[in-house]
Amino acid sequence: MxxxxxxxxxxxxxxxxxxxxxxxxxxxxxxxxMSLQALPEDPLMRRVWLDIDQYDKIIVVSPFAALCLGNALDRYWPQLPTGIAYYGVGSATAEALFDQLGVRVRIPSAAADRPGADQQKAGNERGDNTSEALLALASLKNVAHQRILLVAGEGGRTLLAETLTERGAQMTRVAVYRRIFQPxxxxxxxxxxxxxxxxxxxxxxxxxxxxxxxxxxxxxxxxxxxxxxxxxxxxxxxxxxxxxxxxxxxxxxxxxxxxxxxxxxxxxxxxxx
Missing domain, CATH: 3.40.50.10090 (Rossmann fold)
Known part of the structure; x- marks a missing residue:
């Protein structure tokens, strides 16, 4: 069989x-x-959502994080502020952000042309859905004094926040969901x-x-x-x-x-x- x-x-x-x-x-x-569960809004989240127009860049790590971000901004911002550059770790996240917010999203160059994806050249040509490939984008190299919001789940990798902090960015990380594991x-x-x-x-x-x-x-x-x-x-x-x-x-x-x-x-x- x-x-x-x-x-x-x-x-x-x-x-x-x-x-x-x-x-x-x-x-x-x-x-x-494994299932994904959105976290209830806490004072930190609310402050971040209210101040969303203060960020230069927003990086979203997964499609579910994009869904949570979209739901939050829909409550506080009937019209999105302009001037924010959005980034996604992979084309699926870019597509989810486009569906939720109608924004163009920067990702490393990829083989497939997904809705919402603003593909940019990274250090490699494979279009990896990885933090390393995202960090290779030219627009994330010189981020000194820029305010960057990282929207992610609880736990997970720290590479994005650590690397961008080392490059001089003022980082804020907000966890919007948790992973629940079952046997x-x-x-x-x-x-x-x-x-x-x-x-x-x-x-x-x-x-x-x-x-x-x-x-x-x-x-x-x-x-x-x-x-x-x-x-x-x-x-x-x-x-x-x-x-x-x-x-x-x-x-x-x-x-x-x-x-x-x-x-x-x-x-x-x-x-x-």
Whole structure:
């Protein structure tokens, strides 16, 4: 029997990924192990939203953060202030910001032309959906004395805030949602314990660390597809052996990596991207 491809991306983005993989003929089994929950507004959030016109740049790290930002600004700003430059970590976030606020969003150059994306050249040409690629944009190099707002979830990476602070920016970080983790279902725990799957696709370090708790050595030897070299490095420390690095976190990039993972001639290509 054909083995399933396991994915763990939550919400609508997970549905899009599942449908993209199914279109290639894959049997996809979603893993409902993480959900996103908007945080209630606190005094810090309210102050940030009221002062939104004081920021030079706003950086949003995910589509769900874009949704939370859109809902907040809709309450306080019937008409958005002008003069703010918006940035997104990836084309999906740019599209979500465009849908929510109708603004153009700066992202590293990407292969796909998404609504709302104002694609700019970064240090590499792959259009990575990573903080590193965003920080390579020329417009984020010289930010001394600029006020920058970072809209993110609880926890997560600190690279953006730390790097931009080092470059002289006056940073404000606001957490607008939390990640809630659940154990895999009993049937999925059994798949992870026995390695009974074709491949596992993970695009989040928190999810990778969470799922590793249920993976025995057989599962660790199965193909793991990740969206960045940073995640591949983490996967190696967790004991995963068969690593495939996609060219980004988009459904198309992950589907392409899955296709190459089944082709022995493509293994070296995956590892080198």
């Amino acid at each position: 054909t083995q399933p491809v396991l994915i763990c991306r939550p919400g609508k983005r997970g549905e899009v990924l599942a449908n993209t993989l199914r279109a290639t003929g894959a049997w996809v089994e979603p893993m409902a192990v 895999p279902s009993a049937s999925l725990q059994a798949r992870l314990a026995t390695g009974d799957f074709r491949a596992l696709i993970v695009t989040s370090s928190e999810l990778l660390e969470h799922l590793a708790k249920w993976c025995d050595q057989t599962a660790l030897n199965q193909p793991l597809i990740v969206s960045s070299q940073r995640l591949a490095t983490l996967a190696g420390t967790l004991g995963f052996c068969d690593l495939k690095v996609a060219s980004g976190a988009t459904p198309a990039a992950l589907a392409a990596a899955l296709g190459r993972s089944c082709n022995p001639m493509g293994a070296d290509v995956d590892q080198g991207t």
